[in-house]
Amino acid sequence: MKSYRVVIIGAGNVAYHLVRSVTSSGNKLIQIYNRTLSNISSTSNSNITGTLNSISQDGDIYIICVKDIAIEEVAAKLRLGDKLVVHTSGNRSMNLLNECSENYGVFYPIQSFTRNIPINFKKIPLVIEANSETAQEMLVDFSRSISQQVILMNETDRQKLNVAGVFVNNFTNYIYTLTHDYLKKENIDFNILQPLIQNTVDKLLLGNPSEMQTGPAVRSDQETINSHIELLKQYPQLKDIYQDISNSILEYYKSN
Amino acid sequence: MKSYRVVIIGAGNVAYHLVRSVTSSGNKLIQIYNRTLSNISSTSNSNITGTLNSISQDGDIYIICVKDIAIEEVAAKLRLGDKLVVHTSGNRSMNLLNECSENYGVFYPIQSFTRNIPINFKKIPLVIEANSETAQEMLVDFSRSISQQVILMNETDRQKLNVAGVFVNNFTNYIYTLTHDYLKKENIDFNILQPLIQNTVDKLLLGNPSEMQTGPAVRSDQETINSHIELLKQYPQLKDIYQDISNSILEYYKSN
Structure with a gap:
């Protein structure tokens, strides 16, 4: 070299x-x-x-x-x-x-x-x-x-990988940002979530992430979804993203 | 004990x-x-x-x-x-x-x-x-x-923490799922993103995630955003989430 x-x-x-x-x-x-x-x-x-x-x-x-x-x-x-x-x-x-x-x-x-x-x-x-x-x-x-x-x-594959990077870095980091802001305003320690965050990423090495999905949307638990949206009513950005992604999850697991 | x-x-x-x-x-x-x-x-x-x-x-x-x-x-x-x-x-x-x-x-x-x-x-x-x-x-x-x-x-704080857990686990895992599916269909190895994913999480221990935000939305780079949306036109779920979260990021950094 x-x-x-x-x-x-x-x-x-x-x-x-x-x-x-x-x-x-x-x-x-x-x-x-x-x-x-x-x-x-x-x-x-x-x-x-x-x-x-x-x-x-x-x-x-x-x-x-x-x-x-x-x-x-x-x-x-x-x-x-x-x-x-x-x-x-x-x-x-x-x-x-x-x-x-x-x-x-x-x-x-x-x-x-x-x-x-x-x-x-x-x-x-x-x-x-x-x-x-x-x-x-x-x-x-x-x-x-x-x-x-x-x-x-080649250029096209690189561009696709670049979009994928936006999802796994920019978008997840923004989700952490909104969550961090929310818990700070509600006087709850964000660090309580650290083991959950790390574990979510660790599991990517162990299988397809679609098999790791948990939460109210994947089990179509509308009662919990509604109660979460109610808790977010003072936080329009969190509420919008909650609804957008939950609807997408509901749709994904209906059709897959 | x-x-x-x-x-x-x-x-x-x-x-x-x-x-x-x-x-x-x-x-x-x-x-x-x-x-x-x-x-x-x-x-x-x-x-x-x-x-x-x-x-x-x-x-x-x-x-x-x-x-x-x-x-x-x-x-x-x-x-x-x-x-x-x-x-x-x-x-x-x-x-x-x-x-x-x-x-x-x-x-x-x-x-x-x-x-x-x-x-x-x-x-x-x-x-x-x-x-x-x-x-x-x-x-x-x-x-x-x-x-x-x-x-x-107490109950209210636990419910708030539970919503926060939906964001940092359920929603990020769903983003990994869509990205994984996308790269698989495009024959690109998802594992190339592993260091980026791990680094995104590592940085949470080092400061407020809002200070770590990068990407086209936070720098209002509409040309790159448009080219990304074009690349996702065959993937409606990815495209919708790309637009929803990018719009939210644009708004967040305008008002913060």
């Missing part, structure tokens, strides 16, 4: 964690582009630039980790010959980069990044895609230095 | 796991009532009966673990003097038991039970309530032999 000279473009949560992972994996982080020159600098000795025109031409790999909607704008300003350029989006096409370089692709970590919470990149599956054999060979090699799990995948 | 003589009434998943926990915690399981005389017997040397009229009068504690809607019917047939009688419901009043005995209460384990998956009852929080000092003293003592976390709670 080679040591690659890496340029990271972006200063969000993905960039923040990737900076650490690149430097600790035997690669060389030669530059960070950071539009706002925020405190990402404090964590790295690398060269930092605030203008895309000053991006070094000496890198092997350029990783664009900006918001999906900003990829096109950044790509329009990069001309990197045949250097490998990748973005980190689960949803966007690698073709957004086809004018930056002859070699481009996608480097999509399946994770939700939070600024101040350390993460072990080695355990994060990396979904990659490349436009050429040259690009793919280098991207596979580099990715394996970052993570133990590297998966080649 | 005393060794109690316990009678378990019910043959569902809660009863199945409680049988094991009672016998392994130094208490004596003297009888199981099982309406259908199903295979719970194979797991226990206890006396099994299929008629409520034959329930032993020699127990210290009677635990009714039947479906919420069946508690009243079972209670109507039990006359147990001053023996402690409890049900295991998170939602129903202990007063359903006020004609069974002078001493009654609730013994509610915060967990979702699946028949063939072993569980460590010691780690399951038990929420309890009792109608008298005598009942409470015995119920606390017995509960501590079963679990390391015993919480006295």
Whole structure:
């Protein structure tokens, strides 16, 4: 495995964690582009630039980790010959980069990044895609230095996996958020639910989640459902989600 | 701590796991009532009966673990003097038991039970309530032999916690179910999501979940939301939940 000279473009949560992972994996982080020159600098000795025109031409790999909607704008300003350029989006096409370089692709970590919470990149599956054999060979090699799990995948499958990630992370986290807020307002300790939450996830390793389903909706217990909705009448967001998901569960187990 | 003589009434998943926990915690399981005389017997040397009229009068504690809607019917047939009688419901009043005995209460384990998956009852929080000092003293003592976390709670708070449990277990498990089905149909390995799922839960120990929220809805990225909905057009249940929860997230972060 080679040591690659890496340029990271972006200063969000993905960039923040990737900076650490690149430097600790035997690669060389030669530059960070950071539009706002925020405190990402404090964590790295690398060269930092605030203008895309000053991006070094000496890198092997350029990783664009900006918001999906900003990829096109950044790509329009990069001309990197045949250097490998990748973005980190689960949803966007690698073709957004086809004018930056002859070699481009996608480097999509399946994770939700939070600024101040350390993460072990080695355990994060990396979904990659490349436009050429040259690009793919280098991207596979580099990715394996970052993570133990590297998966080649086409655009459509990656997009489907990205939607699935929205469900299992964004939506479950939002459910935890509403539940946390609710119990806080009702002066009940959210931590009482920790063993239940952990156990729900542990069971995913043991079988199909449809076989683990419990609760009033799956047993069509309308009396309990009504009493729960009554308890939530002061919490319209919880009430709506309670009704939407309960109706979906009732329907799912009727038709399956 | 005393060794109690316990009678378990019910043959569902809660009863199945409680049988094991009672016998392994130094208490004596003297009888199981099982309406259908199903295979719970194979797991226990206890006396099994299929008629409520034959329930032993020699127990210290009677635990009714039947479906919420069946508690009243079972209670109507039990006359147990001053023996402690409890049900295991998170939602129903202990007063359903006020004609069974002078001493009654609730013994509610915060967990979702699946028949063939072993569980460590010691780690399951038990929420309890009792109608008298005598009942409470015995119920606390017995509960501590079963679990390391015993919480006295009134009916309303227990019901609120029960609703919260529906969100963090039933609803998240249903989301895993739909996602699992989706990826299976699309020939993508659900296990790629395991580190993301585990990390989502790990972060609950590190801060308020509202601060961990990521994804297209929280950043109001309508382009990604639309592309996700397009990908789900063949999956009406996923599409509906995607829209309902995304709209709720958009609203939550607008108003908070």
